[in-house]
Structures are given as structure tokens and as C-alpha cells.
Amino acid sequence: MDAxxxxxVVIVLVALAFDYTNGFHDAANAIAVAVSTKALTPRVALALAAVMNLVGALISTxxxxxxxxGIIDPPEGxxxxxxxxxxLIGAITWNLITWWYGLPSSSSHALIGGLVGAALAAAHSVQWMGVLDKVIIPMIVSPLVGFGLGYLFMLAILWTFRGANVSKANRGFRFAQIFSSGTMALGHGMQDAQKTMGIITLALFxxxxxxxxxxxxxxxxxxxxxxxxxxYAGGFRIMRTMGRRIIQLTPAGGFAAQTVASSVMVTTATVFAVPVSTTHITTTSIMGVGSTRRLSAVRWGVAGNIVVAxxxxxxAAGAVAAVAFFVTDFFVG
Incomplete structure (x- = not known):
């Protein structure tokens, strides 16, 4: 067995470790809203998210x-x-740092930043147009889409159910959140699991x-x-940020945010094949829903910290990856 x-083998194992951290880091994206509105208990929500993540990951590549x-030219040797x-080291390190502080940062962008940082450290070519078209532009556009659609969809729900009995409507939307949580996890699997598949395939190639x-x-x-x-291991630190600290959501608001976010994720995965951030879309969908009450209902201080992340x-992930490259190259080379 050669070196x-x-x-x-080590890279494949580290990639799967990153995938695992991605799962508990981003589990909150799929279930925090349903848990905060008491539509699901945390463990039931996590089990649902785990199953639907698996299904989503199997749908396409x-x-x-x-x-x-599409980010860097496939290296050789x-x-x-x-x-x-x-x-991978850069992405995992950043995932763990943001998880520790409860910040819902993007595992996708951590991985892509790690790829670019390591490639630059190795003086390897980066597909900058690919980074612009498939990372930077979606990074800017997808949160705006999430916010706008969240706002409009919540307005439509408020208008449609304006004369409904509040308690009955809440019960109905809590039940509907079981479906919307499942579709959120499906979209997460279609997006984030595939990023690890891409890294492992790159290593094999x-x-x-x-x-x-x-x-x-x-x-x-x-x-x-x-x-x-x-x-299924869960990400309860980030769950608290997503579910409660940005805004206190109603069952109707939770359903609206999840429906919008999952729709954007599935569309970008199947139609555009763009690796968008599930975290960005979910967070801004929640903000858009909350803004239908009044802009001050959103805790913009917390939102600002998330945007900084x-x-x-x-x-940050690129810098860690660059250091990891130099250290690894020194000992291996």
C-alpha cells in the first residue's frame, strides 16, 4: 500500500468528517423553526431532518x-x-469555530474558501469566473431572494387567513411545518451533501x-x-440562534420561512446546479417573514453578527486552508 x-484514504475520511460537521452545523437550518414554534420536538425534528437529508443527497450530483x-482546475499528483x-482542514476548522460561538455561517462557503485558499498557497490556478458566477453572485442574490420571497409569502398568508380562528390556524400551520421541515432537509441534502461528494470525487480524479x-x-x-x-447528532447552539434570537416566529411564519427557503434550495440545485448557502437562504427567509410585522421586530443586532460571519x-477558511497546505507540504514534501 503506497503513500x-x-x-x-485519509482525505476521504477527512471529507466525510467535514460532511458530518456540516450535518450538525447546519441541522438547525431544517428544524430550528419547527422546534421554536413547538411543531416538533427536537429529537423528532432531527430524525426527520436526517432521513430527508439522506433522500436529498441521493437525488442528483x-x-x-x-x-x-468548477472552482479550481483539477490538480494532479x-x-x-x-x-x-x-x-478540508480549513472548512472543518471554520465550521467548528462558528459552531462553538453559535453563528450560522455557511459550510458551503467555508469549503469553497478552503479550496481557493489552498490552491493559491500551492500556486495552482483558480477558476475566478467560476467563483464569481457560482459563488459570489449566488452569495449576494440568494439572501435577497430569500428575504423578498419570505416577506411576500408571509403577506399572502396573512391576507388569506385574515378571518381565520387563530388557535385553529396555528394548529394547522404546526402540522404543515412537518412537511415544510421535511422539504427543508431535502433541499439541504441536495445542496450540502453534494459538496462533499464533489470534494471526494476531485480527490479520486x-x-x-x-x-x-x-x-x-x-x-x-x-x-x-x-x-x-x-x-441527527444535532446542532443545538445554532438552533437557538436560528429559532429564537433572530425573531420569535409564529407557526404561520415558521411555515412561510421554511417553504420559501426549501423552494430556493431545491430550485438552485436542480435547475442551476449552483452551490448556494442553505444558511444564508434560511436566515434571510426568517428575516423577511419577521419584517411583515414591522422592521423593528427583527433583532438586527443578531442579524448583523450573522452577516459579519x-x-x-x-x-477565513481560505487563510486556514493556506496555512494547512504549507504545514502539510512541509511534512509530506
């Missing part, structure tokens, strides 16, 4: 191909494996284990299982 193969082949390894950038089925199963396991995620 290159051992290195490949279009986002995986975008992440693995041992140096290429070092780039992939360093990118770099090591010469596969001849074309097609995601092997065992990679799909492994990534889907890891993110589902991480989701969004802005620094790409460069």
Missing part, C-alpha cells in the same frame, strides 16, 4: 460536479491531494482512481450517510 493511496470541477486535504469527473455511487452513499448522521467565511 499516495494512504493519503487518498449536479452540484457535486460544480464544486469539484501528490500536490493536488495536499490541496484537497488543506481545503486527482489520484488517478477515476478517469472522468463522474461521482461514484459509493461516494454518494458515504456522503449521504455522513451528513445524515451529523444531522458570512462575509469573513470565505477569506
Amino acid at each position: 499516495a493511496f494512504i493519503g487518498l 449536479s452540484v457535486a460536479k460544480t464544486v469539484g470541477a 501528490g500536490d493536488g491531494l495536499t490541496i484537497v486535504f488543506a481545503a 486527482t489520484a488517478g482512481e477515476i478517469d472522468s469527473f463522474d461521482v461514484p455511487f459509493w461516494v454518494v452513499l458515504a456522503a449521504a450517510g455522513a451528513i445524515s448522521a451529523g444531522t 458570512w462575509i469573513v467565511t470565505l477569506p
Whole structure:
């Protein structure tokens, strides 16, 4: 068993570890709203999210191909494996830092920032147009879409049910949140699990284990299982931020936010094959729903802290990945 193969095995295991941290880091995206409105208990919500994450991860691999082949040029040889390894270390480190402080930052952008940072450290070419088209523009547009659609959809619900009995309507929307939580987790699986599939496939291609950038089925199963396991482990720190600290949501508001966020995630995965941030979309959908009461109903101080985490995620994960590349290259090289 040569060193290159051992290195490949290590990268696959680290990628699955990242996938696991992605699951517990972003589990709050799918279930925090349903838990905060008491539509579901935390453990039932986590189990539902884990199952639907698994289903979503098995549906397609279009986002995986975008992440693995559309951000940096596929590297070759041992140096290429070092780039992939360093990118994962940068992403995992940033995930753990933001998880510890309860900040719902983007695991997607942490991974992409890690890829770019490691590639730059290795003097390897970055597909800057790919970064602009598939990362930067969606990073700006998707939160705006989430906010706008959340606001409009909540207005439509308020108008439609303006004469309804409040207690009966709340019971109905709590039941509807079971469905919307499931679709949220489905969209999360279609987005975030595929990013790990793309990284593992990139490592396999770099090591010469596969001849074309097609995601092997065992990679799909492994990534889907890891993110589902991480989701069930839960992310209660971030759940508190998403479910309560941004705004106190009603069952109707929770249903509206989840429906909008899941629709955007599924559409971007299936139609555009763009790796958007599930965190960004969910958070801004909640803000849009809350703004239908009044702008002051949203706790903009908390929202501001979250936005700062969004802005620094790409460069911070990239910086950690660059350091990880230099350290790994020093010892391995």
C-alpha cells in the first residue's frame, strides 16, 4: 500500500468528517423553526431532518460536479491531494469555530474558501469566473431572494387567513411545518451533501482512481450517510440562534420561512446546479417573514453578527486552508 493511496484514504475520511460537521452545523437550518414554534420536538425534528437529508443527497450530483470541477482546475499528483486535504482542514476548522460561538455561517462557503485558499498557497490556478458566477453572485442574490420571497409569502398568508380562528390556524400551520421541515432537509441534502461528494470525487480524479469527473455511487452513499448522521447528532447552539434570537416566529411564519427557503434550495440545485448557502437562504427567509410585522421586530443586532460571519467565511477558511497546505507540504514534501 503506497503513500499516495494512504493519503487518498485519509482525505476521504477527512471529507466525510467535514460532511458530518456540516450535518450538525447546519441541522438547525431544517428544524430550528419547527422546534421554536413547538411543531416538533427536537429529537423528532432531527430524525426527520436526517432521513430527508439522506433522500436529498441521493437525488442528483449536479452540484457535486460544480464544486469539484468548477472552482479550481483539477490538480494532479501528490500536490493536488495536499490541496484537497488543506481545503478540508480549513472548512472543518471554520465550521467548528462558528459552531462553538453559535453563528450560522455557511459550510458551503467555508469549503469553497478552503479550496481557493489552498490552491493559491500551492500556486495552482483558480477558476475566478467560476467563483464569481457560482459563488459570489449566488452569495449576494440568494439572501435577497430569500428575504423578498419570505416577506411576500408571509403577506399572502396573512391576507388569506385574515378571518381565520387563530388557535385553529396555528394548529394547522404546526402540522404543515412537518412537511415544510421535511422539504427543508431535502433541499439541504441536495445542496450540502453534494459538496462533499464533489470534494471526494476531485480527490479520486486527482489520484488517478477515476478517469472522468463522474461521482461514484459509493461516494454518494458515504456522503449521504455522513451528513445524515451529523444531522441527527444535532446542532443545538445554532438552533437557538436560528429559532429564537433572530425573531420569535409564529407557526404561520415558521411555515412561510421554511417553504420559501426549501423552494430556493431545491430550485438552485436542480435547475442551476449552483452551490448556494442553505444558511444564508434560511436566515434571510426568517428575516423577511419577521419584517411583515414591522422592521423593528427583527433583532438586527443578531442579524448583523450573522452577516459579519458570512462575509469573513470565505477569506477565513481560505487563510486556514493556506496555512494547512504549507504545514502539510512541509511534512509530506
